[in-house]
Amino acid sequence: MSFENFAMERYQSTFEHEVLFNLSESGVEPLTLAELLEISGTSIESFLATSLEYNHSRGTPKLRERVASIYPGANAENVLVTNGGAEANYVLAWSLLSPGDELVFQTPNFMQVGSLANNFGVDVKPWPLREDRDWLPDTEELDTLVTDKTKAILVTNPNNPTGSILPESTMDAIVRAAERVGAWIIVDEIYRGAELEERETTTFWGKSDRVLVTAGLSKAYGLPGLRLGWAIVPEDLVEGLWAHKDYTTISMGTMSDRLAAAALHEDVRPRIKERTRAILNTNWKVIETWLQDRADTFKWIPPKAGAIVYARYDLPIESMALAERLRTEADCLIVPGEHFDMEPYVRMGFGPELSKLEIALERCAMVVDPLRQST
Ligand SMILES: Cc1ncc(COP(=O)(O)O)c(C=O)c1O
Incomplete structure (x- = not known):
């Protein structure tokens, strides 16, 4: 029997730890163990006694x-x-x-x-x-x-x-x-x-x-x-x-x-969610500005939830080839629309730590902007 791969997961699993900038993730910058223990008031001793x-x-x-x-x-x-x-x-x-x-x-x-x-x-x-x-x-x-x-x-x-x-x-x-x-x-x-x-x-x-x-x-x-x-x-x-x-x-x-x-x-759940919302709102403004600066190329509907934006683009390249250029030339991983059986779309994550997101987007621009000029 033929086996259909879970294409997006295969791509992420293969490369997410190989790139400098992972924009393929759909959640926010993860908490560290120390942050979780701190935010939840769990003492390290009691945790170590598990x-x-x-x-x-x-x-x-x-x-x-x-x-x-x-x-x-x-x-x-x-x-x-x-x-x-x-x-x-x-x-x-x-x-x-x-x-x-x-x-x-x-x-x-x-x-x-x-x-x-x-x-x-x-x-x-x-x-x-x-x-x-x-x-x-x-x-x-x-x-x-x-x-x-x-x-x-x-x-x-x-x-x-x-x-x-x-x-x-x-x-x-x-x-x-x-x-x-x-x-x-x-x-x-x-x-x-x-x-x-x-x-x-x-x-x-x-x-x-x-x-x-x-x-x-x-x-x-x-x-x-x-x-x-x-x-x-x-x-x-x-x-x-x-x-x-x-x-x-x-x-x-x-x-x-x-x-x-x-x-x-x-008592802890609302605090974690508050952190998530703060990251989402701060980072959304950054990626939205990046997209707005390229509004001739990208069309998107602002997400209501999740650290991801799904954008249609107008560039002479299919989504997998674009994702591969971003990965190999800019060290940035995104998800191509192909993984959702759709062209021409990209899913870009905006959950990483802010300074990393800013650099990642600058690097994506180095691949995307010359392509825009060629259209
Ligand atoms: C809709 C949806 N469900 C489930 C998962 C997988 O979640 P987990 O990492 O908790 O297994 C994902 C991961 O991206 C997702 O987007």
Whole structure:
């Protein structure tokens, strides 16, 4: 059977530690361990006393309670803690989707589940976000895509790569479409909490008993190295997901569980999110100015969440070739539109430390500006 690579992840995994400037990341500059201990008031001694035993396979009760507290009406029994949001998506897809099922898949998107579903022999039906609607989808189109064979509808909200956020009316339309045929609604909410404005994105959780949410600490909390994510699902589904996780990683790291519980303490969580929002707003102005200075070349809709902007460009070069020139000539890694099956687009991250971002953009200009002159 042919195997479809997860193209974006393969590209990032290969080069993110080889370049000086990584603009392929969609989250903000990560916290250091020292910063997390400081911000959460965790003493180094108590942290060092952590026994490196196997962790609770579902996540410790304390962590599961703290995760549940982010979702109105949820409790610890709804939560399965995973190694990153990626594992949560994986176990959901693996346990729910079978060959011949249909998956309605919002595009563009973090392509993990789309590619995985292709690998599982699932029929993937793209549901596009519309650039001319500020990267929002057409709900009438959804109604035509959802059939009796639809096993699940998958949306990422806030969206990667566009940074758009679905309005409540669209969320309700998705729920209606799924309930009409008894499909699951898988919502990847990993960017919830990484909004540029103060108001947090409304969770899908609680809108229907067909809703399954995945998320984690990698984006809004700036803690990707903890590899800490979760699925939050109706109680009767947890057992099945957990059984699948027995085959993937068994449990997450003990230290990660401990630090995640500290990060999600009710007094700490707002402080981390405040840090994220401050970075997003400061850095957005910098990359927006860079784009505005090149408004003849780039067209973009300002992201509402996430440290990424998805820009259409007018240059005589395909996105992968452009990404490769930026990598090899400017030492900057970006994500080409090709990884979202779209041309001519680039996804540029603006989460790094400010001085690094400024230098990275100057270096990108050294590749982009001569190309602009040649058009
Ligand atoms: C929408 C989305 N979901 C999941 C992930 C993976 O998250 P994690 O690093 O926590 O596994 C990403 C990473 O970019 C993402 O963009």
